[in-house]
Amino acid sequence: SMKWNMGWMHDTLAYFQEDPVHRRFHHDQLTFGMLYAFTENFTLPFSHDEVVHGKGSLINKMPGDEWQRFANLRLLYTLMFTYPGKKLLFMGCEFGQGSEWNFNQCLDWYVLQYPHHQGIKTLVKDLNHLYRSHPALFKHDFDHHGFEWIDCHDVEQSVISYRRKDAHEDLIVVLNFTPVVRENYRIGVPSPGPYHEILNSDSSFYDGTNIGNGLALSEPIPWMNQPYSINLTLPPLAGLILKR
Incomplete structure (x- = not known):
């Protein structure tokens, strides 16, 4: 009964890939989605399609130095979890895996020894708990x-x-x-x-x-x-x- 909101996904990732100094010229990519957000029962998808075939991982789509890339990814997930719609986050994205997904090998769990990646994982855990414990974040996702x-x-x-x-x-x-x-x-x-x-x-x-x-x-x-x-x-x- 739900549909992937591909428009939101494309607009949001295009916006986040802009250098922050240029984002004021692309502000409508953040806000346009609310014009149609309640026309269908939407899921917000960061799926396998976005992290294969040369597209790069989510963390490597983010601009700036290492600190900015991880801050951008934390901001992206905070937007996603507070925006109307159900959530889809592909494996590896929850701790900021740097390499593209490869079905021939396991996820890069070893990166969790680094504070930046551990911070992403902890944030996603807390966002999940927050989402479950605050009905305002999910009760009216579709209206x-x-x-x-x-x-x-x-x-x-x-x-x-x-x-x-x-x-x-x-x-x-x-x-x-x-x-x-x-x-x-x-x-x-x-x-x-x-x-x-x-x-x-x-x-x-x-x-x-x-x-x-x-x-x-x-x-x-x-x-x-x-x-x-x-x-x-x-x-x-x-x-x-x-x-x-």
């Missing part, structure tokens, strides 16, 4: 009630933010697609109170730089069509998930 843009227009800074929600829960997702720390970045939120980071893909747990907020208190400042707002520090090439 518009579970998603709302906060801001999809920040082209110059290459940042997007949105809500994933159900009747009992409202999660805030903020994604920074450049290697620049964004200080005092204000986003709108629907309710007053403290907002806790429940995931930060730049955490030291994932071999990131550990830039983040921990806790953000809302202010009665209307912003982005929301009645309240919070002021954040956005880590570089990273995603935040917050919950009130």
